Structures are given as structure tokens and as C-alpha cells.
Amino acid sequence: MKKVQMKPDVNNSLLGFGCMRFPTKNDKIDREKTFEMLRYAYEHGINHFDSAYGYHNGESEIVLGEFLKTLDRSTFTVSTKLPIWLVKEEQDLERYLTEQMQKLQVDYLDFYLLHALNKERWEIALKNNIFDFFKRIKEKGLVKYVGFSFHDDQETFMKIAKSYDWDMCLLQINYLDFEEQQGKEGYQYMEDQGIPVWVMEPLKGGRLTTLADDIYDVMKEVNPEDSQAKWGFRWVHTLPGVKLILSGMSTLEQVEENCKIFNEIKPLNESELQVVERVKEMIKARVKVKCTACNYCLPCTNGVNIPRNFRIYNNAYMYNNLQEGKHAYKFHLKEEEKAYNCIECGECLEKCPQHLPIPDLLKEVQDILGI
Numbered sequence: 001m002k003k004v005q006m007k008p009d010v011n012n013s014l015l016g017f018g019c020m021r022f023p024t025k026n027d028k029i030d031r032e033k034t035f036e037m038l039r040y041a042y043e044h045g046i047n048h049f050d051s052a053y054g055y056h057n058g059e060s061e062i063v064l065g066e067f068l069k070t071l072d073r074s075t076f077t078v079s080t081k082l083p084i085w086l087v088k089e090e091q092d093l094e095r096y097l098t099e100q101m102q103k104l105q106v107d108y109l110d111f112y113l114l115h116a117l118n119k120e121r122w123e124i125a126l127k128n129n130i131f132d133f134f135k136r137i138k139e140k141g142l143v144k145y146v147g148f149s150f151h152d153d154q155e156t157f158m159k160i161a162k163s164y165d166w167d168m169c170l171l172q173i174n175y176l177d178f179e180e181q182q183g184k185e186g187y188q189y190m191e192d193q194g195i196p197v198w199v200m201e202p203l204k205g206g207r208l209t210t211l212a213d214d215i216y217d218v219m220k221e222v223n224p225e226d227s228q229a230k231w232g233f234r235w236v237h238t239l240p241g242v243k244l245i246l247s248g249m250s251t252l253e254q255v256e257e258n259c260k261i262f263n264e265i266k267p268l269n270e271s272e273l274q275v276v277e278r279v280k281e282m283i284k285a286r287v288k289v290k291c292t293a294c295n296y297c298l299p300c301t302n303g304v305n306i307p308r309n310f311r312i313y314n315n316a317y318m319y320n321n322l323q324e325g326k327h328a329y330k331f332h333l334k335e336e337e338k339a340y341n342c343i344e345c346g347e348c349l350e351k352c353p354q355h356l357p358i359p360d361l362l363k364e365v366q367d368i369l370g371i
Helices: 031-043 055-068 091-104 121-126 130-139 154-161 183-193 213-222 228-237 251-265 272-285 307-319 322-331 347-351 358-369
Strands: 003-007 009-011 015-018 048-050 078-082 109-116 143-152 168-172 197-200 240-248
Touching: 003 240, 009 015, 031 055, 031 251, 048 168, 055 078, 055 091, 055 228, 078 183, 091 109, 091 130, 109 121, 121 154, 130 143, 130 358, 143 154, 154 183, 168 183, 168 240, 183 197, 183 213, 213 272, 228 240, 228 251, 307 322, 307 358, 322 358
Parallel strands: 015 048, 015 240, 048 078, 078 109, 109 143, 143 168, 168 197, 197 240
Antiparallel strands: 003 009
16 A cells, blocks of 8 residues: 655555445444445555544444544544534534544544635634634644645635645545646645645546546556546646545445555556546536536526536536436435526526527426436
């Protein structure tokens, strides 16, 4: 297993186990299957485990703690995340940390992150004197290192990144999304500052493992034996500032494949990087609706979330997964936001800078995804 010296006292596996997609049975974590996966991962060199307060409705930390209790504490590192949006007063910071440590059955955390920061949540953190909290928990030996995970725009990211001497940060990075959220510039800032970058969604939630055959064929021309997952992981490993790649594994087979990949992982070379650029172009060419999500069409007088409908529709074709598209349409949109609510009033037609035939396209979305 590839190892990385992230900190003077932290020699971690490059692959970390993200504990948000454990197998379930009757809406609860399937402990037998989960422990089998965690045990295999640990025995094959994975020594970092990452959870969060809300994963699996609060059960992830509990189950992970039951497993970690069986291990020598000096042989692994663990991280979890503070649900900053639930903090109502400063005392809540200590309360959540105490609860999470009890669930994980550890007397200290290696890493404690502010979870999914955006502009509003950062304001909550500042209002509750987050820097004083960091100082206290480090001095008490409850937490070794602090950081944050992030989901917002580049301006907000830079504001947060420059506000504190962070020990690490967790960013959504994959070869298709590198321009989004904090962007290349945000990543590059952290690398230039020598702040370790952790990566989530390296395979875009599995979407980069279900590419259409004609796209995958381009990859296989260069590396016939390499899986789509391996291409995705190797691209992330090409970034020198990345010190940990989290994968939310949900089956033993995924754990086995990922361990095999990370035993021999190497960054992509220049010709392979050019292949990835071609793959990106091919994926984006599968877009059905040339919507830029400018939101000028909103609000729709009938409540339809026009850009969101188009994004779900586009993703279904870009990642060659209509079933996922139908699932997202059914469960990730409120009923009033769905395409079938369009009454063809035409108001959006005048507002769209791309001059898209929006009512016709919404009917197409409903016809394909609404069945």
C-alpha cells in the first residue's frame, strides 16, 4: 500500500477509507459485511478512516468505533467532522466533539474537520469563536490536527483558507470537476502553502467508472488492463499536493480492487494526461442540453427548477447511467420542481441567454426520466 508522510508523526496510506457508504440491511449498517470490509482494508495497508457526525444518520461513527476498538491505537489515524450547521451556541462545539469521540471510542482524534463549509456555515463558525475552540482542544490533547471540508465557490474558499493556519483541507477533486468549487486556483494555493490536501469524490461518486464503451476504448488503447477507477485515482495522484485520497467503498469487491490499485499506483505520464483531456471532451460532448446553469430562467412561475432538471438529465447521459438519472429525478427533486409541472407559459424563453427551447426540453426530461 502506497504510504505518504503527511505530518512528522503521520505516515498514512494514500488511500483512506471513507465511511459514508457502508452496506446496509433494513436501513441500518450491515455490521457483518462492514467489519469484513474494514478488516480487509486494514490488513492490506489502509490505516486512515474518515467519518462524520451525519453519515448513515449518525450510525457510521458508532460502527467505525466498534471496529477501531479492536485495533492498536498507534496503527491507524481517524478523522471525523463537526456538523457546524447544528451549532447554536459556543458550548455545542465541545458537546459534539465529546459525543463523537465517545462514538468512535477514542481518547483523541488525529484530525477534526469543520464539515462541508460554505459561506453561511463559515459565519456560524466565526460567530462561535472557532479559533479559540481549536486552541483549547489542541492544548488538551483531544485533537492533533484541524481542517475543513468544502462545498462552495472559489472566493469563499480563499477567504477561509487564508483565515487560519490550517493543518489540512478536504476538497472535491476529480478529472472532470477540477474547475468547479474551489477550482485549480484553490488547490494550488494549498499546495503552495504546504497544506496537505485530502480528496473526496475522486471518481465523482462512481460516475467515472461507468463511462460509455466508446469513451473507455480511448483509455484502453493506451492501457488495456487498467480499469476506469484506476485512471481516475491515478489522475488525482498526479497532483503533488494530494496526501490522502478518500474512497467511500460499499462492497468488499471495491475494497479489494482499490487496495490492488493503490499497491502499485503511479501518477499519469504526459501522454496519459492527454488521453484524460480527450476523455473529458468526449464526456462533455454527450451533454443533451447546453444549459449553463446561469439561473436567469428562475424563478419559474410554476415552481419548476429548470437548471436542476437539465443537470440531472445531462448527468444521466454524460455518465452513461439512465437508471441513476431516473433515481435522481425521482428522489432529488421536490415534486413541484419536476419537469412535468411546466405549463408552457413561455416566460423562460425570453430570459434564457442560450435561447434554449425550455418547455420542449422539459417535456423531453419528463419523457425520459419520469417513467
